[in-house]
Amino acid sequence: xxxxxxxxxxxxxxxxxxxxxxxxxxxxxxxxxxxxxxxxxxxxxxxxxxxxxxxxxxxxxxxxxxxxxxxxxxxxxxxxxxxxxxxxxxxxxxxxxxxxxxxxxxxxxxxxxxxxxxxxxxxxxxxxxxxxxxxxxxxxxxxxxxxxxxxxxxxxxxxxxxxxxxxxxxxxxxxxxxxxxxxxxxxxxxxxxxxxxxxxxxxxxxxxxxxxxxxx
Amino acid sequence: xxxxxxxxxxxxxxxxxxxxxxxxxxxxxxxxxxxxxxxxxxxxxxxxxxxxxxxxxxxxxxxxxxxxxxxxxxxxxxxxxxxxxxxxxxxxxxxxxxxxxxxxxxxxxxxxxxxxxxxxxxxxxxxxxxxxxxxxxxxxxxxxxxxxxxxxxxxxxxxxxxxxxxxxxxxxxxxxxxxxxxxxxxxxxxxxxxxxxxxxxxxxxxxxxxxxxxxx
DNA sequence: TAACTGACTAACTTACTAGTCAGTTTAGCA
DNA sequence: TGCTAAACTGACTAGTAAGTTAGTCAGTTA
Numbered sequence: 001x002x003x004x005x006x007x008x009x010x011x012x013x014x015x016x017x018x019x020x021x022x023x024x025x026x027x028x029x030x031x032x033x034x035x036x037x038x039x040x041x042x043x044x045x046x047x048x049x050x051x052x053x054x055x056x057x058x059x060x061x062x063x064x065x066x067x068x069x070x071x072x073x074x075x076x077x078x079x080x081x082x083x084x085x086x087x088x089x090x091x092x093x094x095x096x097x098x099x100x101x102x103x104x105x106x107x108x109x110x111x112x113x114x115x116x117x118x119x120x121x122x123x124x125x126x127x128x129x130x131x132x133x134x135x136x137x138x139x140x141x142x143x144x145x146x147x148x149x150x151x152x153x154x155x156x157x158x159x160x161x162x163x164x165x166x167x168x169x170x171x172x173x174x175x176x177x178x179x180x181x182x183x184x185x186x187x188x189x190x191x192x193x194x195x196x197x198x199x200x201x202x203x204x205x206x207x208x209x210x211x212x213x214x215x216x
Numbered sequence: 217x218x219x220x221x222x223x224x225x226x227x228x229x230x231x232x233x234x235x236x237x238x239x240x241x242x243x244x245x246x247x248x249x250x251x252x253x254x255x256x257x258x259x260x261x262x263x264x265x266x267x268x269x270x271x272x273x274x275x276x277x278x279x280x281x282x283x284x285x286x287x288x289x290x291x292x293x294x295x296x297x298x299x300x301x302x303x304x305x306x307x308x309x310x311x312x313x314x315x316x317x318x319x320x321x322x323x324x325x326x327x328x329x330x331x332x333x334x335x336x337x338x339x340x341x342x343x344x345x346x347x348x349x350x351x352x353x354x355x356x357x358x359x360x361x362x363x364x365x366x367x368x369x370x371x372x373x374x375x376x377x378x379x380x381x382x383x384x385x386x387x388x389x390x391x392x393x394x395x396x397x398x399x400x401x402x403x404x405x406x407x408x409x410x411x412x413x414x415x416x417x418x419x420x421x422x423x424x425x426x427x428x429x430x431x432x
Numbered sequence: 433t434a435a436c437t438g439a440c441t442a443a444c445t446t447a448c449t450a451g452t453c454a455g456t457t458t459a460g461c462a
Numbered sequence: 463t464g465c466t467a468a469a470c471t472g473a474c475t476a477g478t479a480a481g482t483t484a485g486t487c488a489g490t491t492a
Contacts, residue, residue, distance in 0.1 A: 041258035175387025212428035
């Protein structure tokens with residue numbers, strides 16, 4: 001779904017605007033927050049409605065059901081991840097820069113949408129991938145594993161099990177986001193999703209990942 | 217809470233045993249699964265009761281409320297993590313073996329209780345640490361950070377930001393458990409929590425972590 | 433300006449779920 | 463063996479949350 005300029009502009013106003021596109025966008029935005037925070041089951045349509053300043057019935061009017069809204073949120077949220085590998089053509093790069101580039105892209109994607117990890121987590125643990133078949137995320141793992149295998153083949157990476165290593169790389173990238181609310185106590189309550197902190201995380205994560213695959 | 221031998225023994229039988237200790241242990245075990253899978257809000261006391269082959273009222277009889285049961289589960293589940301640093305005396309080891317030992321202990325702890333990561337995530341994301349003050353987990357981060365700082369000071373570890381690095385180490389250890397249900401598709405549906413796979417994860421995680429902190 | 437259409441609302445229904453309680457059963461002891 | 467306290471049960475209640483519906487409101491067109 002493409003969000004129009006109009007929709008973007010009015011998105012945070014509380015006034016009723018009587019514009020289908022805007023209302024849907026507002027509901028989607030509020031729903032993403034709600035689902036990221038509480039998961040599908042514990043999410044409350046009433047809260048989403050209140051946040052959106054429309055009435056609960058609008059959710060059913062536009063999205064049929066709570067589930068329907070959830071699926072719409074998932075689709076929008078993961079559209080970017082699915083197309084991660086395509087935008088950077090990794091074939092042209094050698095394994096080391098390819099890995100670096102891909103991880104950088106993945107981290108940038110997460111930074112742009114910090115709700116994604118939580119939604120992913122809920123979908124995996126609570127719904128067991130019922131609504132999102134994880135094909136997008138599996139793509140991430142297999143792409144990483146391929147890069148790692150190539151690197152091993154030409155002797156620029158250490159010996160490792162590609163799939164486990166890929167999982168660990170994703171773990172390094174994602175964990176920070178899912179735990180951010182508690183990690184802040186390590187910085188005396190500092191906001192962990194601020195641009196500076198996210199940048200610091202990205203930098204540390206990339207260094208850690210590149211170091212973890214290098215030859216010893 | 218110490219689980220007696222008697223309780224352990226009868227834990228998985230379906231027959232009514234009319235033993236307070238056993239019943240409580242059965243409820244706790246079923247509740248741990250339920251809370252790990254669904255979180256506090258989406259957990260259903262009726263499901264816990266059904267799993268336990270007792271009646272829902274017993275939960276309130278022994279644990280007063282759903283929240284009370286949840287707190288009891290948290291307390292039991294995290295008692296081990298809190299005392300992780302104590303059992304191995306890290307002071308006597310130099311940073312490298314200390315890090316290796318500590319991570320090994322942490323991973324062993326997770327393998328023994330694979331529900332722990334999911335419970336941790338729910339508590340962090342959904343309840344924002346309302347019931348578990350994360351002092352236990354914060355201890356893990358600070359211990360790791362201290363080891364890393366020592367290693368940097370004597371020049372056996374590369375230059376890194378200790379807290380971010382500690383977070384990434386924990387991420388590598390934990391992520392596998394939270395995503396296991398989806399990761400299995402990378403192995404054609406293989407069970408990811410089997411002893412062999414857990415062992416493989418532990419081994420890969422330790423290698424990865426040790427490689428990630430070494431001097432380049 | 434009247435008919436029309438889609439956006440929106442308030443009030444309602446139905447289903448579910450945590451928690452209660454009055455009463456029953458059983459283990460173990462006198 | 464009978465008594466008692468603790469373990470346990472089934473039926474109930476109050477509250478909550480998803481989903482429905484009849485109808486209102488605002489913009490648009492002829």
